[in-house]
Amino acid sequence: MQTSLINKRNARALLLVLGFFLFVSFLLTENAAASPSLQTSATPTILPSVTPTFDMRRMDKPKVSAIPSQSEKGQLLYWGICLACHGDRGQGLTDEFRLGAFGADSNCWQSGCHGKNHPPDGFEMPKTLTFPALSNAGSLGRFQNAQQLYDYVVAMMPWWKPGSLGSEKAWQVTAYLLKMKGSLPDGIVLNETNASAVPVHRLATAPKNENIAIFIFIGAMILSMVGLIARDIFPRLKTDADSSDHAAIRLTRPNFFAHLHPPTIPAMQARWRYTLGAGGMAVFFALILLVTGLLEIFYYTPTPDKAAISIETIANFVPFGALIRNLHYWSAQILVIVTLIHLARVIFTGAYGAQRKSNFVLGASLLVFVVLLDFTGYILRWDEGVRWALTAGTNLLKTIPFVGDGLYAFIVGGSEIGPAALLRFYAWHIFVLTLAFIIATIWHLFRVRRDGGIATAPAGERESSERITRLELVKREVLGMFIGGILLLLLATFIPAPIAPPMRGATILAADSSAPWFFLWVQQLLKLGDPFLLGVLVPLAAIIFISATPYIFKEVKPSELGRWFPRSGRIAQLTFVIIAVIIIALTLFSIFKIL
């Protein structure tokens, strides 16, 4: 114990004395090379000839806020771990820093420090090792974005114990490095889902105070909605002008938009408690999807290396980009639900008979389009979250006998998932499926009108023969849109759409192995056995069976139309309930990992 102390401390002092002696003798004799036997001959050429003016306060522990930010935590880590080699300001191991900060110990390669006989818990530093500057103009040149910088830090730093930082601390250090470079955006906490979008060499500014603008927008919408319905609610505000408005609209030649509805419809057709407004809401959310999707096209890049990054850029840096993306995401999810509610309403009210048979099939095809659009849109994230859904979902195609491989090549664009697959999913999503969906929607709406509007009992057998004008109908639609729109905006403001780290080759990060929620029931089925039977045939049979409802089951009597659960449609209702319960149960099993 005592001897080792003597060795460590005294050897260093002895070497310093020897070094000083040599240095003086070098100055006196100009023949320093004449002493090869001594350890000090290995010291680098620069020794403290003049004490530099170095403010030792630069080495003090940095002061951070009471609740330190990510970059402040990184600053503390940097101070504790990185500073010694990379300099207090990220300048690298410059002579100025080395001599100033370490004084007598400034020769790092000296024996006893980081020389060959370093202390047991220390390490040797090869002379050839360079200590790159981190904060200068040309530094960190090989890293484009914060993700690449993080990848390097977490795997390679600190040099003497690579990988010891762990993920969280490596993010903190990365944040501090960016801060030193002047490229850490305000208000961004670096993580694997946004780092790829944060450049190392320039400052990307994250938009500020967007939520205030959004809340003013929502507030103005709520208030104007109140204003719009106020005069219908308070009779005192009604005037004769209202009724004459109705008359005027009925008499004059209606414009294009007025033509979308008949001049009057039976009041029985437009009751909220009968239609639930589901069909109209589906149209509204589809319109939101079209507009927000169109806006996303301007920034989304459908290449494997850029796709997820461009989404991160939309979500973090494009002004109102997060709002647009969240609106797109949430309307897509709600559209699936609203479409299903609409389907359930039509079956539970028996509104699929007679002239409506073919429109029912068209509506069922719209459900298929909605789900396919949702799935392809989900795939466009091209991040670790979609990897297994993409792999499993497309491989299901290959299980189809005879045509499987051909179908796979047709849809996915190759014999495996690659850049072509992303481009194809993009083309399917933004063009082919969208166009087909728009055409089918317009056709569906046209057929509703052609088939006599929303199903009700014939004129003589209705509970009420009252009719409402198209103005009244449009008012109700506008009210529905306002309510739907405000709820959607709140959802999109507070709950961001998911994004995972970009998919990078074969390295799998935190892979989410769940299918998108509307396919969880299929994923659950697939656990039970043959993929072709359970993953292709059963879902296909389910959708075909539901589509064929009007051709399988007995028509509901016209006099029973216009109300819920008509007696003559009981078998169809029960069958649908059974199918729905099975699908919901499978979904719940999948969510709660039962079976």
Next chain:
Amino acid sequence: MKKFTRRDFLKLTTNSLLGLSGALGLGGLIRFMSFDMDPAPPSQYDLGSAENYRSGSRVLLAQIPAMLIHNESGYMAFSLVCTHLGCTVEQKDSGFECPCHGSKYDDKGYVTRGPANTPLRRLRVAVNETGNLILYMT
């Protein structure tokens, strides 16, 4: 004058609120669309050691694109982007010609034939402390 009724007030307020949300939406849309995804092009280029460019030499820097001339009065550079509509001019005979609309420039970048009417843009060149030639784009 017609009386400004409660109903008129309500209508006006509602319409202005609708207008406000419309204006906010439009403002947000414009902000959304005006985001710049690409990094700005470099504002300066390091051309390497100044010794590589001897006096009397003319070097075409195709990547920038620019022309670097070293003559008795020192270093001089100009951009090869046509001042008419931005095509890159080609070296022809002793001067430059634009492939798009036929503007011609002499070997110093001055216009000898339209439609361009301003000479090729001069770029600042300087030797830095390590002896490298730096070309400034701004």
